[in-house]
Amino acid sequence: MRAKALPRNGAIGLCSPSHIPLYEAAPGQEVPRSWEYKNIIQSMEKEGFRVVQADNLYKTTWGYLASDQERGADLNQLAADPSVDCILFGGGEGAPEMPPYLDFELFRRNPKRICSYSDGTTILNAVWATTGLETYYGQNPTVFTGWTDYNRRHFEGHILGGRMAVHEKNSPWLCLNPGTAEGVLTGGYTMNFALLLGTKHFPVDLREPHILFLEDHEMFGGEDHVSAMLGYIEQSEFMSSVTGVIFGNYADHPCPNLYARLKLLGERHGIPVVYCDDFGHGENHAILPIGRRAQLDADRLELSYLS
Missing domain, CATH: 3.40.50.10740 (Murein tetrapeptidase LD-carboxypeptidase, N-terminal domain)
Structure with a gap:
């Protein structure tokens, strides 16, 4: 709706x-x-x-x-x-x-x-x-x-407006694990999303594929904190429905340890993973529609909307 x-x-x-x-x-x-x-x-x-x-x-x-x-x-x-x-x-x-x-x-x-x-x-x-x-x-x-x-x-x-047909980028995208995925977009700030999983107020259909977008920032927690939140999400039943991951701005400098952790997530679950600075707590505040069906192409570094 x-x-x-x-x-x-x-x-x-x-x-x-x-x-x-x-x-x-x-x-x-x-x-x-x-x-x-x-x-x-x-x-x-x-x-x-x-x-x-x-x-x-x-x-x-x-x-x-x-x-x-x-x-x-x-x-x-x-x-x-x-x-x-x-x-x-x-x-x-x-x-x-x-x-x-x-x-x-x-x-x-x-x-x-x-x-x-x-x-x-x-x-x-x-x-x-x-x-x-x-x-x-x-x-x-x-x-x-x-x-x-x-x-x-x-x-x-x-x-x-009505709806954007494709996500407009404003930063370089990094492919951390290749592939394509389709699913319903959901996600947000890493800790809040993790805390919501398993509660009665997040009654998602796990038979439905989901593209998960997440963001965090170094001013709130180190890479160890982000890794812990990712680990919590990975242990949830929800993870079985995740077909791809987009991670937003974490810092204004390269974060090789975070990139490696996100790459590991993609390899463990066999899903595409990308990193970008388009959304989060930095200068760029792209909007991502929760509940909209989308396609993530990590090889071409594109997010397009299907509905």
């Missing part, structure tokens, strides 16, 4: 399941740029979008986050609001607490394009696996305050 595209004068719903945003930082207060929402909202409005802020967006009930019930209520509020065309939220920590509080029937009855990245992996995959609604991995609200041409083309192609 695919929701209608976001109209160019449509409404974007903002919530924050993974961090406490501020509308505007106080003088001298240092907060991450992605957590200060005044510029984000003004940038969206300048482009002609209406912004709907969820009721609990700025709540600090738990000190480090709004409560799990408040954050879940915000997601449900935006899903139910007929004036909201797209739901957009960023990362942090906390999204794994959300699935028990999501009214998946609301998302099924009111399909809209939902986009996030990083910690949002949990929500995007739970919504898709439970409802069949295609969701979108790769961007957060901050992109509006500093568009690159590449990131804008992906937003316009996947959120404003």
